[in-house]
Amino acid sequence: MNQNHQPSEDQNDPQEIISAFLDGVLTDEESQAFLKRLESDAAARDLYLEMMNTDSLLQWEQGQTAPLPDLFCLPPEEAAMSRPGIDPGVASARKQLAFMRYALAATVAICLFLTVLLLLESHPNRAIARLDSSDGVPAAMIIEEHQPVWEKTEWTQDVSKPLVPGWLKLKSGRALIDFLSGTTIALEGPAELGVNSDDRAYLKSGRLAVVGTSRVHDFVLTTANLSILSQSANFGLSVTPEEQTELHVFEGSVTVSQSQPQPDAEITQDQTPETADSITVEAGQSIVFDNSGQEVVRQLADQSAFPTRNQFSVADPPGDIPAIDFASHKIEPYSFQDGQYELPTDYQLIEQGKGIRLWGNAWKTLDVNAEITPDTVIEFDFRSSHQGQIHGFGFDTDKKYDKGNHVFQIYGYEAWSHIGQQFNTYTGTGWKRFRIRVGRYLTGKYRYLHFIADEDVIARAESQFRNVRIYEAPTQP
Known part of the structure; x- marks a missing residue:
């Protein structure tokens, strides 16, 4: 690929943009926009994979034809000048190969995305609240507690260890749970919470609040009849034993979808719901839903009814702790x-x-x-x-x-x-x-x-x- 290639201003030509991306001449913002485009543009994805394969073969051939120079961090022209006789194209090979690692990583991510997309399309009604602890991959961690009383049963997990997909039952007290995707939840007992993954949980009963997110990402909280999609919002959620749900949004907004059972089928954690039209709930709003997921009443959000992040503050250092010298x-x-x-x-x-x-x-x-x-x-x-x-x-x-x-x-x-x-x-x-x-x-x-x-x-x-x-x-x- 030609490293002097520059993308056009409108960046509408897929081949030109892909070439610029592979050559490493796009800005960070342009690269991010390009990757987002690949998620929705099937033709661009196919062209990208084809050009990536061709470019990889060219890079491999170049890496085999001559030894790589040591002046990796210099621009190609400076590297060539600093070593007489070294061709500028060869002098830039290591830089190109380093960038190729980034491009290959992006290719893998895109392939994974396509695989997941195909799986979702082939199983559109996969159960929202499915819990599977077979892989044992950590999904969350309890980082702070306040007078907690945990109920231990054959189906709950050890709260002193990293949490894998599975169940938690808090009889009383409070616990602060960090999901590894970046969402923090404050749970208040009595409550039963299912950890699905690092970006999804299922509230069977009780009260919790999403009290922080480290970066912009999707987090899904589900109940027996609702699915709440949040992207860095702070909100409270409570579910009564009769499956009545209250949602209070404090910052940002969330999207709520109603899950209806299929005809002649009873919803369980591993069965298949059908998702109805969604609604958006903005900051300052609250909605009460009945046990079928139907909206009952709208009112103002009340943050005082839910646990907060500052209830789990770490105590100040005991005395004057010297900093590392x-x-x-x-x-x-x-x-x-x-x-x-x-x-x-x-x-x-x-x-x-x-x-x-x-x-x-x-x-x-x-x-x-x-x-x-x-x-x-x-x-x-x-x-x-x-x-x-x-x-x-x-x-x-x-x-x-x-x-x-x-x-x-x-x-x-x-x-x-x-x-x-x-x-x-x-x-x-x-x-x-x-x-x-x-x-x-x-x-x-x-x-x-x-x-x-x-x-x-x-x-x-x-x-x-x-x-x-x-x-x-x-x-x-």
């Missing part, structure tokens, strides 16, 4: 991730040694020898001037990264399947204070703490951390 620690690369693919990686100390700045494709670690308990909290300030794939931190017993290591992502455009998005709340502006109870996710002795500015395509990520404190603190009463 990075100047007194040896900062080392963390596993193969640091500078992966021979990309630039570096760091510098800031804030008189009380902070660290990472950039490029950087994973840096230091020795902290932390004993993590269920009440352990990490607190720090974070900011970034350039978004990469993953910004965050993690603990480890050694310096060997694998997918079993827990990473806390706080910023970044890439969502890995094994990294939760519930803390990915940084907006890209100024310093933001984070206070995270890491003891709900891991406990024991951890020697190393690592910080991340991951970007293995163009190596321009930047992360700044300061005033990092690790301490013990219970949930605020």
Whole structure:
């Protein structure tokens, strides 16, 4: 593909846009618009896959014909000038191959999207409230509790561990549940909640509130007769034992669909509902539905009737907890991730040694020898001037990264399947204070703490951390 190719202003020619995307000349906004177009334009998807295949073959041939240069982070022209005799096209091969990884990832995502779309079309009436814990993949985590009394039965799960698809039964008290897709729910007992996946749950009875979302994404809450679709809205939902439902929207809006049983069929969690026309409920509105899903009355939303996020605040540090002095620690690369693919990686100390700045494709670690308990909290300030794939931190017993290591992502455009998005709340502006109870996710002795500015395509990520404190603190009463 020609890297000097530029898309036309109207960007209506699919072949021209795809060529520009594969060459890496589109802006971030143009790339996102292109990927959205692929979701709805079948012809563009087919053309993209065909051109991607052709481009991959060309890239492979180029990678086989000559050794790759070491000056990866330089523009092709500068790399060629810095090594006499190196052809500019060969000098840019590694950059093209790095971008090809991104393009191939996009191809995989598109193929997965098409597969899911075909499955949905072939099974249009799949049960909304189906629960399946056979795969055991974590979907959520209980991060804070207030005087909870959990009922343990053969069909409920251990609330001290990551929650897989399955059931929770809270007899009394409150619990704050982080779904790994990025939605946070406050549950108030008595309540029965089914966890379907990291972006879907089923309220059988009781009261809850969606009290926060880390990023724009869809989250679905269902009842026996309703399906509520939210995209970063905050709202309250209650279901009585008689299956009467109340919905109160506090911020944003939600879409409500009524689920009707098929003729001569009784709805259960694994049976098939038919979805009727939907309605939109805006902030400040409330609707009461009867046990058949029919609207009874509309009124003003009442947030005082539901649990809130501030009822689960972490207590302030006990006394004056000193911040980590990075100047007194040896900062080392963390596993193969640091500078992966021979990309630039570096760091510098800031804030008189009380902070660290990472950039490029950087994973840096230091020795902290932390004993993590269920009440352990990490607190720090974070900011970034350039978004990469993953910004965050993690603990480890050694310096060997694998997918079993827990990473806390706080910023970044890439969502890995094994990294939760519930803390990915940084907006890209100024310093933001984070206070995270890491003891709900891991406990024991951890020697190393690592910080991340991951970007293995163009190596321009930047992360700044300061005033990092690790301490013990219970949930605020």
